[in-house]
Amino acid sequence: ETGVTQSPTHLIKTRGQQVTLRCSSQSGHNTVSWYQQALGQGPQFIFQYYREEENGRGNFPPRFSGLQFPNYSSELNVNALELDDSALYLCATGDRGQETQYFGPGTRLLVL
Amino acid sequence: DQQVKQNSPSLSVQEGRISILNCDYTNSMFDYFLWYKKYPAEGPTFLISISSIKDKNEDGRFTVFLNKSAKHLSLHIVPSQPGDSAVYFCAASPHGDYKLSFGAGTTVTVRA
Numbered sequence: 001e002t003g004v005t006q007s008p009t010h011l012i013k014t015r016g017q018q019v020t021l022r023c024s025s026q027s028g029h030n031t032v033s034w035y036q037q038a039l040g041q042g043p044q045f046i047f048q049y050y051r052e053e054e055n056g057r058g059n060f061p062p063r064f065s066g067l068q069f070p071n072y073s074s075e076l077n078v079n080a081l082e083l084d085d086s087a088l089y090l091c092a093t094g095d096r097g098q099e100t101q102y103f104g105p106g107t108r109l110l111v112l
Numbered sequence: 113d114q115q116v117k118q119n120s121p122s123l124s125v126q127e128g129r130i131s132i133l134n135c136d137y138t139n140s141m142f143d144y145f146l147w148y149k150k151y152p153a154e155g156p157t158f159l160i161s162i163s164s165i166k167d168k169n170e171d172g173r174f175t176v177f178l179n180k181s182a183k184h185l186s187l188h189i190v191p192s193q194p195g196d197s198a199v200y201f202c203a204a205s206p207h208g209d210y211k212l213s214f215g216a217g218t219t220v221t222v223r224a
Contacts, residue, residue: 004155031210033210033211033212035214041216042116042203042216042217043212045211048211055210090155090156092155096210099144099161099205099207099209100158100161101158101212103155103157103158105153105154106154106155
């Protein structure tokens with residue numbers, strides 16, 4: 001049990017819509033990262049937040065954005081949804097400077 | 113560009129025997145390596161890690177070996193148990209970095 005929770009568990013959207021995914025942690029970890037896991041692949045890094053600011057970003061377009069709140073909870077926002085955005089979205093928490101990250105159960109997004 | 117590769121998509125092993133999972137990487141900046149285990153409908157769970165200053169790390173039934181010159185690591189599970197049936201991901205990161213790079217995973221099935 002990592003103490004990382006995500007909501008919702010499942011979500012269906014249509015192309016062009018916007019979606020907000022949420023993550024919270026009881027661990028007190030000060031960083032939160034988001035990953036996208038497509039079917040049959042490993043998780044791909046989207047970005048990380050530390051002290052409410054983006055701390056690094058992977059190869060994802062600007063329509064993927066995020067927020068971190070003072071209690072370390074976080075949101076992932078995706079605008080103008082595309083079919084290829086269908087995936088499992090994972091939130092992970094950790095401590096700055098430490099490589100180990102602890103994952104939530106994920107939100108499965110289906111874009112039709 | 114896949115910097116972490118798990119070339120065996122699946123592995124079947126008899127209960128009580130050894131499971132050996134392999135992982136190769138290409139980025140010479142990686143110096144911290146992790147293994148995660150994932151059950152269906154759950155997020156990845158941290159299993160074991162190793163720093164590049166070591167060539168072996170052991171935790172109970174799990175041992176990770178690192179061969180830096182070959183850019184190769186392996187995870188040994190001895191003895192294998194039915195509860196070990198899951199997808200195993202290899203991940204890597206430069207020291208203190210925020211981004212984990214994952215392989216595509218190996219599905220392990222432990223036969224009774």
